[in-house]
Amino acid sequence: MATGSAAKKRPPDPLVLLEEFLxxxxxxxxxLTSSALAQIYAERYGLSIPxxxxxxxxxQYELRTARDMAPDGVMHKSTVSRAVxxxxxxGLVVRRPNLDDRREEWLALTPRGREIYEAVAPEALAVEERLLSVLTSDERRMLxxxxxxxxxxxxRLAPGDLEEGDA
Structure with missing residues (x-):
């Protein structure tokens, strides 16, 4: 019969508290930040995160290919393709032929797409400012x-096709 502290000990949990796991x-x-922003771009304009x-x-860049956007936003190319x-x-995005590489197309905002960008961008920046308002200038630079x-x-650690929201 096992008695004493050896019988009662459990190995430590690898993740003691999920709330402390980076x-x-x-x-x-x-x-939480996406939820705050979604009030602007999802509720008002019906846009998904991608x-x-x-x-x-x-x-910001006028013309990009779908392939160019996938690594920038940490989105899988199929996610970009569906969103495009x-x-x-x-009627918010238009495709144009890429004469240098016929396998891909240039993407650009239509005038309606540009109107949405110009309306929402200042509001998104205001959300960012409210979020950062609790930090000093030095803390902002450090962050x-x-x-x-x-x-x-x-x-360096992540696989090449990591989707947003994976953790």
Whole structure:
């Protein structure tokens, strides 16, 4: 019969508290931030997260290919493809031939797509400012630096086709 402390000991949990696990914490922060932004782009304009990322990217860069956008937004190419098709059906994105590479097409915002980008971008920046308002200037700079370092390290560790929201 086993008695004493040896019989009662359990191995320690690999994740003592999920709430302290960095990938979980980052995912929670991203989810809460996305929810705040969704009030703008989902409720007002009916855009999904991938669709909003495409609108923003095309608003900033004018022309991009779907292949160019997948790694930028950490989206799988099939996610980008579905979002582009939905945006095209709504008349927000147009495809143009890429004369240098006929296997892909250039994507651009239509005037209606540009109107949405120009209306929502300032509101999204205001949400960002409200989120960051609890940090000092030094903390903001430090946060930006830390996010950059962690992002570079995560890209080295992650498989090439990691979807957003995985953690």
């Amino acid at each position: 990938p979980y914490r980052l995912n929670v922060l991203a989810g 669709a909003w990322r495409i609108i923003v990217t095309l608003g 098709s939905a945006l095209e059906k709504r 930006s630096s830390l996010i950059e370092k962690l992002t570079q390290q995560a890209r």
